Amino acid sequence: MKRVEIGIFGRMNAGKSTLMNLLTQQETSIVDPTPGTTADHKITLFELHGIGPCKIFDTPGIDEISTLGEKKKKKVIQTLKECDLVILTIPSYTDNLDAEKELISLAKQYKKATVIINNLFSNKVIEKDLQELNTENVIQYNLTDKSTREKLLTFIQKHIPQKKEQPLLPFVRPHHSYLLIIPMDEETPEKRLLRPQSMAIEEITRNWAYATTYRLDLAKARKGDIEEMRRFQYFVRQIPFLDVVITDSQAMDIVSKWLDPNIRLTTFSIMMIHHATQKLSLFHDGVKKIKEIPEDGKILICEACNHSRIQEDIGTVQIPKIIKRLKTSIQIEHSFGREFEDKDLAQYHLIIHCGGCMISAQKLNARINELEDYEIPITNYGIFLSWVQGEEVLERVLQPWKE
Numbered sequence: 563m564k565r566v567e568i569g570i571f572g573r574m575n576a577g578k579s580t581l582m583n584l585l586t587q588q589e590t591s592i593v594d595p596t597p598g599t600t601a602d603h604k605i606t607l608f609e610l611h612g613i614g615p616c617k618i619f620d621t622p623g624i625d626e627i628s629t630l631g632e633k634k635k636k637k638v639i640q641t642l643k644e645c646d647l648v649i650l651t652i653p654s655y656t657d658n659l660d661a662e663k664e665l666i667s668l669a670k671q672y673k674k675a676t677v678i679i680n681n682l683f684s685n686k687v688i689e690k691d692l693q694e695l696n697t698e699n700v701i702q703y704n705l706t707d708k709s710t711r712e713k714l715l716t717f718i719q720k721h722i723p724q725k726k727e728q729p730l731l732p733f734v735r736p737h738h739s740y741l742l743i744i745p746m747d748e749e750t751p752e753k754r755l756l757r758p759q760s761m762a763i764e765e766i767t768r769n770w771a772y773a774t775t776y777r778l779d780l781a782k783a784r785k786g787d788i789e790e791m792r793r794f795q796y797f798v799r800q801i802p803f804l805d806v807v808i809t810d811s812q813a814m815d816i817v818s819k820w821l822d823p824n825i826r827l828t829t830f831s832i833m834m835i836h837h838a839t840q841k842l843s844l845f846h847d848g849v850k851k852i853k854e855i856p857e858d859g860k861i862l863i864c865e866a867c868n869h870s871r872i873q874e875d876i877g878t879v880q881i882p883k884i885i886k887r888l889k890t891s892i893q894i895e896h897s898f899g900r901e902f903e904d905k906d907l908a909q910y911h912l913i914i915h916c917g918g919c920m921i922s923a924q925k926l927n928a929r930i931n932e933l934e935d936y937e938i939p940i941t942n943y944g945i946f947l948s949w950v951q952g953e954e955v956l957e958r959v960l961q962p963w964k965e
């Protein structure tokens with residue numbers, strides 16, 4: 563579900579957990595005057611009246627001076643990069659605003675909408691300093707006063723950036739058919755479709771169009787099984803008003819050859835990355851850089867989740883095999899999970915990223931923005947696997963998104 567992501571930030575004992583509890587109207591976070599009480603992020607999912615589904619992060623103070631404090635701070639900054647709205651709470655007990663200035667500067671760097679809540683803030687000297695922070699989005703508030711929760715919610719709601727919702731499949735037309743190629747294998751979970759597949763079916767159906775699914779036997783297809791090809795081509799011919807075929811990226815080697823070239827084609831992975839980032843040209847430019855990578859260069863394959871990887875896994879087996887065919891001495895490394903592990907990203911010549919279906923659009927965008935900051939060429943599974951089939955296949959899978 564798409565949610566507005568709101569992060570509560572500040573120094574230790576600034577009232578962040580009190581604010582979290584006030585918003586959620588329950589004891590979500592432990593509140594205690596002991597510095598560093600919030601040892602790790604607390605995340606709450608709930609519906610805020612007037613705002614809708616939200617994810618709220620209560621973060622540890624960024625001013626904890628210790629090795630553990632440094633680790634917490636790193637994670638706090640990561641969270642800040644993902645938030646739609648940054649709420650900075652400032653306590654009244656200090657006239658040193660270094661931690662707050664650092665947070666505001668980070669929020670500016672990552673272009674985040676920011677509001678400041680002065681928790682019983684009254685010191686004149688700090689007020690002057692606060693003006694230097696150059697933000698108009700400041701409210702004085704006593705976080706222990708529950709009676710003014712509505713006023714606080716109105717203030718927060720007013721500052722949530724309004725984003726125009728982008729359609730998942732902008733090319734879908736009513737009364738047309740869309741074929742989804744789903745080659746189930748040993749990694750496919752039981753009793754459910756993958757998230758991109760369910761999302762596509764929902765969007766197609768909502769738009770008065772027709773979603774059809776097809777299970778392709780990739781193992782047979784790759785062995786050159788003629789019956790498997792006939793089954794596919796016969797099925798495709800039966801579909802009325804077929805507009806676009808959306809395939810699992812790993813089947814691109816087969817589908818791009820078996821599908822009538824007059825039928826438009828794209829992939830789930832491209833769909834996901836387009837929906838979250840609206841930056842297909844970035845991934846397109848990235849794939850073109852492969853030819854420039856030195857023979858002993860380094861490529862990082864990034865998957866945003868830790869699913870079980872067995873047999874012909876796309877990220878650990880299929881893509882590395884293809885890369886090694888292109889450049890035999892190249893070094894291939896992996897990064898699995900929500901964060902880019904502890905890697906020096908600057909050392910890579912190319913990053914190949916999965917569709918990111920298990921993380922929020924905010925998280926995926928934060929990851930891509932981070933890679934852009936390093937100025938590393940970046941591409942995506944669907945774009946890479948289409949490019950491998952030839953420039954014309956790459957143009958074909960990008961065409962539906964250019965309308």
Ligand code: SF4
Pocket residue numbers: 865866867868869916917918919920921
């Ligand atoms: S997050 Fe990435 S690796 Fe994980 S299932 Fe989705 S596309 Fe695959």
